[in-house]
Amino acid sequence: MTHDLATARRFSVAPMMEWTDTHCRYLHRLLTRRALLFTEMVTSPAVIHGRREQLLAYDPAEQPVAVQLGGSDPAELAEAARIAGEAGFAEINLNVGCPSDRVQSGRFGACLMAEPALVADCVRAMRAATDVPVTVKCRIGIDDQDTGESLDRFADAMAGAGVAALYVHARKAWLKGLSPKENRTIPPLDYPRVYRLAQRLDPLPVLLNGGIGSLDAAEEHLRHVSGVMLGRAAYHEPLLLAEVDRRIFGAPSPAVALASIVAAMADYAELQLARGVRLNQVTRHMLGLANGRPGARQFRQILSVDACRRGAGPELILRAFAALDQSVSSRELELTA
The missing domain is CATH 3.20.20.70 (Aldolase class I)
Structure with a gap:
């Protein structure tokens, strides 16, 4: 290609x-x-x-x-x-x-x-x-x-x-x-x-x-x-x-909200877990997604500490997102251009 x-x-x-x-x-x-x-x-x-x-x-x-x-x-x-x-x-x-x-x-x-x-x-x-x-x-x-x-x-x-x-x-x-x-x-x-x-x-x-x-x-x-x-x-x-x-490119941005990104990463994590990847190997890269937003500390803790626990599954990613203040999420976390 x-x-x-x-x-x-x-x-x-x-x-x-x-x-x-x-x-x-x-x-x-x-x-x-x-x-x-x-x-x-x-x-x-x-x-x-x-x-x-x-x-x-x-x-x-x-x-x-x-x-x-x-x-x-x-x-x-x-x-x-x-x-x-x-x-x-x-x-x-x-x-x-x-x-x-x-x-x-x-x-x-x-x-x-x-x-x-x-x-x-x-x-x-x-x-x-x-x-x-x-x-x-x-x-x-x-x-x-x-x-x-x-x-x-x-x-x-x-x-x-x-x-x-x-x-x-x-x-x-x-x-x-x-x-x-x-x-x-x-x-x-x-x-x-x-x-x-x-x-x-x-x-x-x-x-x-x-x-x-x-x-x-x-x-x-x-x-x-x-x-x-x-x-x-x-x-x-x-x-x-x-x-x-x-x-930078003068092109449309991916029309997604943070909720969509989190959902996509949960789906991705499920596939990776089936291949023997540990959940924290995926979630450690997501810690900055909620920077500066209410609930960000709990979001990071769930994705870094809880994700290391045995048996942690992709639903944990959705739980981390739920820890954010959703009244803010719907308004400020939107990524549409």
């Missing part, structure tokens, strides 16, 4: 370890039909030698969905890309932005920004192994790199290798001295640097990531780049996604 990725990339939900699994993406797709969704990062050895049916699992309703791979061996990444392509993903993305120690020890992630020629070889090998578009996600630099010269050199290498798009987190990654969490907040954001890169690489799509917390901010950035990528804001405030189709 082919997808209009040039359009879908205008807004994407970032790959986030332990968060953007198939259950999370199913929820997000109920809220936006247009945005590009991403898997968690999965390493190329895991795809080749691990339980790929589980690692690459997705519901067809999630499409368009991109898979993010981690690795630095061209032949290994090529094989992983071939497998991912055959699994039906719309895009294959190479992680050159994660700063964790575990990732560095495996010689992939942000440390590869110091080796643009190697990353270019990886991209070429992946492209040769699949017809699915190959993209790269990186930082503006690492450690003491000059973000002018080094980012241009890296980006030029990616363009020369034939990447379909470049996602850029507008912060440096400090590989020593900062934790992955600190690397998401402490290095200063430099959006103008990404704007300049987008202008220089045009028409190659450059997509901006990092610190974007609202659709107002996303719309402002879209004046300068081809697309925006939101991570934690989209995860913690999922109802933000219900406005994406209308505001």
Whole structure:
């Protein structure tokens, strides 16, 4: 199946370890039909030698969905890309932005920004192994790199290798001295640097990531780049996604109320329970649906604590919704555009 990725990339939900699994993406797709969704990062050895049916699992309703791979061996990444392509993903993305120690020890992630020629070889090998578009996600630099010269050199290498798009987190990654969490907040954001890169690489799509917390901010950035990528804001405030189709894509929003979303997730959970999935694996992604509304605390408690209990079934999701103030629900929780 082919997808209009040039359009879908205008807004994407970032790959986030332990968060953007198939259950999370199913929820997000109920809220936006247009945005590009991403898997968690999965390493190329895991795809080749691990339980790929589980690692690459997705519901067809999630499409368009991109898979993010981690690795630095061209032949290994090529094989992983071939497998991912055959699994039906719309895009294959190479992680050159994660700063964790575990990732560095495996010689992939942000440390590869110091080796643009190697990353270019990886991209070429992946492209040769699949017809699915190959993209790269990186930082503006690492450690003491000059973000002018080094980012241009890296980006030029990616363009020369034939990447379909470049996602850029507008912060440096400090590989020593900062934790992955600190690397998401402490290095200063430099959006103008990404704007300049987008202008220089045009028409190659450059997509901006990092610190974007609202659709107002996303719309402002879209004046300068081809697309925006939101991570934690989209995860913690999922109802933000219900406005994406209308505001970012100029298309009708999914005409659903929160009650409909909850009902759809209860139906989905019933199917997943039959496959051996635990209820809390589904409900943990729903906690932000009632943020700021009367009854939200009880809603979260039911979906996080009660959902972990043995024998918990999908009716618990409906009970959580019933805990919300329904006089508010009928008026304020409506998501119709």
